Amino acid sequence: MKRVSLVLTLALAAGLSAQGASAQTLKTVKDRGMLSCGVSQGLPGFSSPDDKGNWTGLDVDVCRAIAAAIFNDGTKVKFVPLSAKDRFTALQSGEIDVLSRNTTWTLSRDTSLGANFTGVTYYDGQGFLVKKSLKVNSALELNSASVCVQTGTTTEQNLADYFKGNNMKYEVIAFASADETVKAYESGRCDVFTSDVSQLYAERLKLANPADHVVLPEVISKEPLGPMVRHGDDQWFDIVKWTLFAMVDAEELGVTQKNVDEMAKSDKPELKRAFGTDGNLGEQLGLTKDWFARIVKATGNYGEAFDRNVGAGSKLGIARGLNNLWNKGGIQYAPPIR
Amino acid sequence: MAIEPRKPPSQFVLKLQRALGGRAGWGGFVLQLLFVAVLAWISYEIVANARANLQAQRITAGFGFLQNTAGFDVSQSLIPYTGSDTYTRVFFVGLVNTLLVSVIGVFFATVIGFMVALGRLSPNWLLSRISGAYVELVRNLPILFQILFWYLAVLAALPSPRQSVSVFGMFFLNNRGLVIPRPIGNPGFEPFVVAVLVAIVAALVLWRYARRQLYQYGRMITTWPYLLGLLIGLPLVTSLIFGAPVTFEMPVLRGFNFAGGARLIPEFVALTLALSTYTAAFIAEIVRAGILSVHKGQMEAGSSLGLHRGEVLRLIVIPQAMRVILPPLTNQYLNLTKNSSLAVAIGYPDLFSVFAGTTLSQTGQAIEIIGITMGVYLLISLVTSAIMSFYGWRISRSMG
Numbered sequence: 001m002k003r004v005s006l007v008l009t010l011a012l013a014a015g016l017s018a019q020g021a022s023a024q025t026l027k028t029v030k031d032r033g034m035l036s037c038g039v040s041q042g043l044p045g046f047s048s049p050d051d052k053g054n055w056t057g058l059d060v061d062v063c064r065a066i067a068a069a070i071f072n073d074g075t076k077v078k079f080v081p082l083s084a085k086d087r088f089t090a091l092q093s094g095e096i097d098v099l100s101r102n103t104t105w106t107l108s109r110d111t112s113l114g115a116n117f118t119g120v121t122y123y124d125g126q127g128f129l130v131k132k133s134l135k136v137n138s139a140l141e142l143n144s145a146s147v148c149v150q151t152g153t154t155t156e157q158n159l160a161d162y163f164k165g166n167n168m169k170y171e172v173i174a175f176a177s178a179d180e181t182v183k184a185y186e187s188g189r190c191d192v193f194t195s196d197v198s199q200l201y202a203e204r205l206k207l208a209n210p211a212d213h214v215v216l217p218e219v220i221s222k223e224p225l226g227p228m229v230r231h232g233d234d235q236w237f238d239i240v241k242w243t244l245f246a247m248v249d250a251e252e253l254g255v256t257q258k259n260v261d262e263m264a265k266s267d268k269p270e271l272k273r274a275f276g277t278d279g280n281l282g283e284q285l286g287l288t289k290d291w292f293a294r295i296v297k298a299t300g301n302y303g304e305a306f307d308r309n310v311g312a313g314s315k316l317g318i319a320r321g322l323n324n325l326w327n328k329g330g331i332q333y334a335p336p337i338r
Numbered sequence: 339m340a341i342e343p344r345k346p347p348s349q350f351v352l353k354l355q356r357a358l359g360g361r362a363g364w365g366g367f368v369l370q371l372l373f374v375a376v377l378a379w380i381s382y383e384i385v386a387n388a389r390a391n392l393q394a395q396r397i398t399a400g401f402g403f404l405q406n407t408a409g410f411d412v413s414q415s416l417i418p419y420t421g422s423d424t425y426t427r428v429f430f431v432g433l434v435n436t437l438l439v440s441v442i443g444v445f446f447a448t449v450i451g452f453m454v455a456l457g458r459l460s461p462n463w464l465l466s467r468i469s470g471a472y473v474e475l476v477r478n479l480p481i482l483f484q485i486l487f488w489y490l491a492v493l494a495a496l497p498s499p500r501q502s503v504s505v506f507g508m509f510f511l512n513n514r515g516l517v518i519p520r521p522i523g524n525p526g527f528e529p530f531v532v533a534v535l536v537a538i539v540a541a542l543v544l545w546r547y548a549r550r551q552l553y554q555y556g557r558m559i560t561t562w563p564y565l566l567g568l569l570i571g572l573p574l575v576t577s578l579i580f581g582a583p584v585t586f587e588m589p590v591l592r593g594f595n596f597a598g599g600a601r602l603i604p605e606f607v608a609l610t611l612a613l614s615t616y617t618a619a620f621i622a623e624i625v626r627a628g629i630l631s632v633h634k635g636q637m638e639a640g641s642s643l644g645l646h647r648g649e650v651l652r653l654i655v656i657p658q659a660m661r662v663i664l665p666p667l668t669n670q671y672l673n674l675t676k677n678s679s680l681a682v683a684i685g686y687p688d689l690f691s692v693f694a695g696t697t698l699s700q701t702g703q704a705i706e707i708i709g710i711t712m713g714v715y716l717l718i719s720l721v722t723s724a725i726m727s728f729y730g731w732r733i734s735r736s737m738g
Binding site: 084085087088089092109111112113114134142143144145146148151152153156157159160161164170171172173174175176180181183184187188189191230231232 | 392394395396397398409410411412413421490494498513514592593594595597604605682683684685687691692695696698699700701702703704
């Protein structure tokens, strides 16, 4: 870890000129023939490699959708696994084009890192995982507990705020990687493992007896997770932003991976605009007319990607909740394609 | 016609020429100047380039972040710290933790190292084989592996707080660490400390006096009853007058953990154990080499004077061996300090973990933070070397 961040820092110090002022990420990506996408080191449901080394997950699908929009091929992605600590440096130094790594959107990250959030792929919140044998039913009963947390995350600060706000004492033990954190929790070093709720469900699967552990009902923070791009390239910012919007709009319009070819022939005006049979919205983005169809063909719409990776169709089985469409009780909402 | 001898250049100019340009003279000097200029230009370009690009991308730069509130907590801090303190405070918390592990690690590594070295040189077959096996086993396994071994295999196997191993109901050992009664200073504390200091100084003076009497006049003075009286009696009398210096706060199991008392966290114990045993294996070999470098005749001469083996080692061999031991020993001390940054793997809050880790990812100011951290490790190492050089200088001076 040490070496990675040092190399990245040196690259940042010396090599910024190559990426820095240039506003040609799209051209760079096309020339390279690959999208370079920063993901986690392995978080089931969001980004993790399977036994054959293929990356899957919701964050991964965002990368694939962008690649599909550019190359009409969702496999033209180079995945760069990053620790929570190294992720921003990797984006700043130009090693990756997009950071799609369950990263919480906050004001300070949006302004001081030289990068922008492009949207929200998953509305999350921070929660607590405890052993059932402790017989704890609420996070308010955690006074004097030892808490394991992954360092370099918003989680650490939320934790401090929550315990201070509720006048409770605690001991924090912070580890560099999620695996080390979970191992310490499992070994009994801590009573509690805290992280984003989605991550708690994902990490619980890795424990020896998932059924012995329970996620407490309290959600103590807002954690909107989304992709990030560097400052200074508005076209690239638009492409990444609208790729995600396209996935959400596809769900709203009822376009799925299966019916995308039929829907492309539809006479409905909003579908004609999306598929580029009317107007040239894709070209305005710097892509092709069929960008929308390319994305849906590669990854399906947002709902399909959610189900496949974290929702009912996956091992995690997380309910849609906040992540449902705005007209179905959730808050996922994309501006119209027109 | 007499040939006038050419005037030799004055000594001063010659010396200057040699000092600045080496054998090549003034030409060499110009080359050196050019080299330094190029070096300075490259460093300037790197700094200016990075600064311009950071500005162009509107990445926050500078050291203003050090005044911002950290907003996170740390599991072990020797100086008062809460989440509402600044990043500067976090930096010092990490620095103190790093120094703590380093100093304690260096101490134990030296003690264990010397013991193993003497064991390996001992005529006792079993002792020397055990020491040899220790060195070969410990120095050939990666340090990160050993840290994780102590942390995950040994300390994590201890019982949970509710099933703690209890000693006299005062000390509790569990997988959250070792909980001990915490001393709390009473009004009698300060006079007590003064009394102890006075006793120590008086004892030292007395001891030196006795030694001088022995060396100069051959008079043996029995000092130990006085020393004992000073060291125990004086503090005792003071605490009788001013009241007990400290009372102890007993740890009590409450909720998930022990409340009250002080605690040695397992991260600290695992790291210190791993670093000191690992470095001790190297130190043992250095010490052994140093002792073997002293000529055999020295030992025989000592024995023929009627000294015991221990006395020969202590008075004759080791002082001479120190000259050989010291430089590589310094290297080992530096290695231990730098290896302490592996703390990040087991969640010990050292400088690298809380400052170059958490603070870096919260502020995103990689260049500044990595720069500061590098500077600090450099400073610690240079100070260590300086102290060791001073010690070496004293040894060589005392030997003439």
